[in-house]
Amino acid sequence: MKWTWVLVAVLLSIGTLSLAKDSLDFPDYDGKDRVHNLNAKNYKSVMKKYDVMVVYYHDHPGSSRVAQRQFDIEELTLELAAQVLDEFDDEDIGVGLIDAKLDKVIAKKLDLDESDSVYIFTDDEVIEYDGEFAADTLVEFIFDVLEDPVEIIDNSRELKGFENIEEDIKLVGYFKSHKSEHFLAFADAAEEFHPHIKFFATFSPKVAKALDMKLNEVDFYEPFIDDPIVIPGKPYTEKELVDFIEDNDRPTLRKLQPHNMYEIWDDDVEGEHIIAFAEESDLDGFEFLEILKEVAEDNTDNPDLSIVWIDPDDFPLLLPHWEKTFGIDLSHPQIGVVDADDADSVWMDMDDGDDMPSVDELEDWIEDALSGEIDPDDDDDDDDDDDDDDDDDDDDDDDDDDDDEDDDDDDDEDDDDDDDDDDDDDDDDDDDDDDDDDDDDDDDDDDDDDDDDDDDDDDDDDDDDDDDDDDDDDDDDDDDDDDDDDY
The missing domain is CATH 3.40.30.10 (Glutaredoxin)
Known part of the structure; x- marks a missing residue:
């Protein structure tokens, strides 16, 4: 009997695991x-x-x-x-x-x-x-x-859910009822932007009081900004609401998400984006994101500033491509200016995430980026400079090679000159010796008595000639040595 219950327990556990697996299976x-x-x-x-x-x-x-x-x-x-x-x-x-x-x-x-x-x-x-x-x-x-363009906030729990939405543009209006003409205008405007922009409404005085709203008022919230903008001119027509939203639909800080990535990338500012990479689940990434939020809060009135925040966790397949294209390490927070067309970029020096920039330092860097002092096109200029440096190095190498060749040619010519001089000296010595021998023979034929005198004279002459030749040879050698020293 005990084994029967054990078998039943095992079968039930297997059945439970199978049901759990079926419940969590992604569809094939x-x-x-x-x-x-x-x-x-x-x-x-x-x-x-x-x-x-x-x-x-x-x-x-x-x-x-x-x-x-x-x-x-x-x-x-x-x-x-x-x-x-x-x-x-x-x-x-x-x-x-x-x-x-x-x-x-x-x-x-x-x-x-x-x-x-x-x-x-x-x-x-x-x-x-x-x-x-x-x-x-x-x-x-x-x-x-498929959801309704306008979501209704009825109580404090739903209000809490509304307040926790911070990554998207959202609007909230306070109206008397569903049948209010002002609510209907609000709902018609919501259809124009659905589902890209979130619209909320309340008919509860308590919720309106918590939001500090007056009847027929509509508040506009930027992403990551706590305080809303009260749309002026209430009550509003549909066109007035649409016009205001279109004039303010580029937030100061917005998040690139899988469902809107191409829409945001196409919405550049004069062909450029200020891109911030920060992993929210990482300590350094969270710290940097909080700094970005403070910067956005301080500069929400600047129409030229729009920072695109990218959480690397949302795009794992793109990480190697981004690191290679931008030349950065995405294991640390990064911020830079990127050309929307050719992806040229310039990035702030972040010390590999060791020290986060302060709000003031980041605002100064962003101001330089907006003024054009930090320009992603400079990346192309740096590449051109590198190419020029390489060309200069090649030219220097060519010049050095030419100089070496000239020196070698000069040395060869000097050696040839030395050889020619030595050959000439040897020829002169041989000619002198031949002349002396001829003179001795002639003197012997003419007079035997004069032989000794002539021989003595010849010997003296020979000695003098030899001394002169030796002196000439020494002088020539000295001159050749001087010439070699000069070269």
Whole structure:
């Protein structure tokens, strides 16, 4: 009996582990084709079948093997997203493809103007997705699209949740009721920016008091800024709200996130971004982020300042690319100015994260960046200078080689001259000896008595000649030595 209960316990534990594993399993593609290839004949009928239609307007892959494989990966990503969305009960959501080369007519009718983009059709709205092409990020964004444009704050717990949202632009309005014309104008404005900007409203006097708001007032919150901007001119029309938001939709400090990464990167300031890398879960990264928040709070009125914060944890696949492109170590906080087009960059000296800059030091650096004193184009100038230095070194080496060759030629010429002088001296000595011998023979033939005198004279002459020749040879040798010393 005891063994029976042991067996039951083991089976139950195995069943529990199996259930837990099933609950946490990420979905695998089941092989069913759910993504529609839209064309001129079927696009209307297919889109009518769904409450929401997700359309990927893609470039034609052509005959390139790499482009075709990349497109296959993208199509598989959409298939997985469609599989997950197929299980969503509240809305029927379809996914389709439109080829930019083969289906130009459809793209024009649907007003699709940017290829390699995802468009979401819902009711009368068309929303462009500017985020990472990944199934989980895309599905999360679609779920945000399906939510109401305005979220209502009814109590203190929901108010706490509102206050904890700090990474996004958010607006909150206080109105009398759902039927208020001012609330309806607020809701219409929210639809224009949904889901990129979050809109909240309250009809509770207690919540309004906690937010220090008056009736029909709308407050605008920048990311990471505690104090809101009260939109002037209440009560507002829809157009007045839309105009104000469009004039203030570039925050002083904003976070690059997977669902908005391309939207933020395209929104540069005069072709440049001030980029700050900081890992929030890291102690140094958290400290640097708090400094950035203080800088943003102090400079929120500066329309030219917009710092893009990137948490490396959000983009693990991009880390090697960023480190190689920017020449930085992302294990430490970094801040720099980056050219949005060619990725040239200049980075603040952070001492490898040992000492964080103070708020004042960071503000001084940012001021230099905004004034142009710190310019990413200087990176190109440095590269040009390095090339010039290399050319100068090559020229110097060539000059040295030429000088060495000239010296060698001079030495060779000196050696040749010395050899010629020695040969001439030897020839002169031989000629003198021959002349002396001839004179002796002639004297012997003429007079024997004079032989001794002549011989003595000849000997004297020979001695004198030899001495003269020796002196000449010595002089020549001395001259040659002097010439060698000069060279």
